[in-house]
Amino acid sequence: xxxxxxxxxxxxxxxxxxxxxxxxxxxxxxxxxxxxxxxxxxxxxxxxxxxxxxxxxxxxxxxxxxxxxxxxxxxxxxxxxxxxxxxxxxxxxxxxxxxxxxxxxxxxxxxx
Amino acid sequence: xxxxxxxxxxxxxxxxxxxxxxxxxxxxxxxxxxxxxxxxxxxxxxxxxxxxxxxxxxxxxxxxxxxxxxxxxxxxxxxxxxxxxxxxxxxxxxxxxxxxxxxxxxxxxxx
Numbered sequence: 001x002x003x004x005x006x007x008x009x010x011x012x013x014x015x016x017x018x019x020x021x022x023x024x025x026x027x028x029x030x031x032x033x034x035x036x037x038x039x040x041x042x043x044x045x046x047x048x049x050x051x052x053x054x055x056x057x058x059x060x061x062x063x064x065x066x067x068x069x070x071x072x073x074x075x076x077x078x079x080x081x082x083x084x085x086x087x088x089x090x091x092x093x094x095x096x097x098x099x100x101x102x103x104x105x106x107x108x109x110x111x112x
Numbered sequence: 113x114x115x116x117x118x119x120x121x122x123x124x125x126x127x128x129x130x131x132x133x134x135x136x137x138x139x140x141x142x143x144x145x146x147x148x149x150x151x152x153x154x155x156x157x158x159x160x161x162x163x164x165x166x167x168x169x170x171x172x173x174x175x176x177x178x179x180x181x182x183x184x185x186x187x188x189x190x191x192x193x194x195x196x197x198x199x200x201x202x203x204x205x206x207x208x209x210x211x212x213x214x215x216x217x218x219x220x221x222x223x
Contacts, residue, residue, distance in 0.1 A: 034211050043202055043214040044156070087156070091209055097144060097163040098209050099171075104155035 003027060004090050006103035014111055017078045021106045023088030024070045034089040035062055035073050038105065044087055048073070078110045114139035118203045118215030125222055131176075131190040133218050135203030138184065143205040145186040146212060147178055150200040162186060198222045 005024045013019045025033075032051050036044040048055050050071060054063040061074040075082055088103040118135045125131060137143055147159040158171045160178035168178050175194050179187045186203055198221050206212040 032209065041200075041219070043217045046211050046213070049211055089211075093209075094161065094169065094171075096167070096169055097161050098206075099144075099146060099158050099161050100204075100206075100212050101158075102148075102156040 003092070003101050004088055004103040006086075006088050006106045008104060008106060010107040010109055012109045012111060013078055015078055015080060017110075018074065018076045019078060019108065020072055020074045021086055021088075021108075022070055022072050023103055024068075025088075025090045025101075026069070027090060027092060027101075028066075028069060030090050030092070032091055033062075033064060033071050034100070035060075035071075036087040036089055036102070038085045038087055040084075044102075047086070075108075078108075080110050080112065083108055083110045114205070114213065116203065116205055116213060116215045118218060120218060121216060122219045123221070125193050125220065127195055127222055128192045131188070131193050131197070131220070133188040133201055133203075133220075135186045135188075135215055136184055137186075137205045140184070140205070140207060142183060143207055144212075145180060146204040146206070147176075147186065147188050148202045148204065148214075150202065152199070156202065160188070193222045195222050 003026050035047045037047045038044040048062045050062045059076045063072045085105040087105045090101045092101045115138045145162045148156045162180045201218045203215040204212040
């Protein structure tokens with residue numbers, strides 16, 4: 001099982017729609033999780049952090065299911081500007097440090 | 113506030129030439145520093161990470177090396193570039209086990 005898996009999409013949705021992405025992870029010891037957003041040819045930017053069962057920020061809701069080892073991201077009332085790639089991120093403890101494991105991302109295209 | 117600077121933004125280099133990419137962080141002390149690479153159509157791959165000056169760990173064997181000569185400076189190098197080194201190189205920092213923040217990236221094309 002890959003460490004962080006995401007459905008690559010693309011997800012094509014009309015403006016105003018609700019869309020949800022899932023992400024599964026293999027490291028059951030992970031305590032915190034992140035969703036990043038990456039626009040085309042740009043660096044990833046932090047969208048949300050998830051430290052407990054979930055987090056909500058405006059139209060965005062992240063939920064964590066530790067038993068099933070998956071994280072979801074729900075976007076309500078989609079805007080054209082939400083079009084981007086959404087990266088699921090799971091921290092991993094390394095031999096002498098800590099780093100973030102990124103999924104390959106889920107591509108979202110919101111259309112008029 | 114913390115900021116991260118990475119340069120250059122784009123780079124075209126011939127095969128066999130050397131490489132040096134620099135990243136600096138401002139507004140924080142003793143950050144964890146990272147170099148990631150994103151190849152076309154692929155996810156982010158961790159190349160190197162550093163928890164302190166002179167401490168470099170490599171995640172994948174490759175044609176690249178990294179150095180951290182100062183607390184907030186991270187350098188990615190190669191003596192001889194390969195075509196397969198082309199990609200989007202991203203420097204990032206974090207404090208302890210928290211989210212990471214990325215520089216604007218360097219798009220490297222080896223020709």
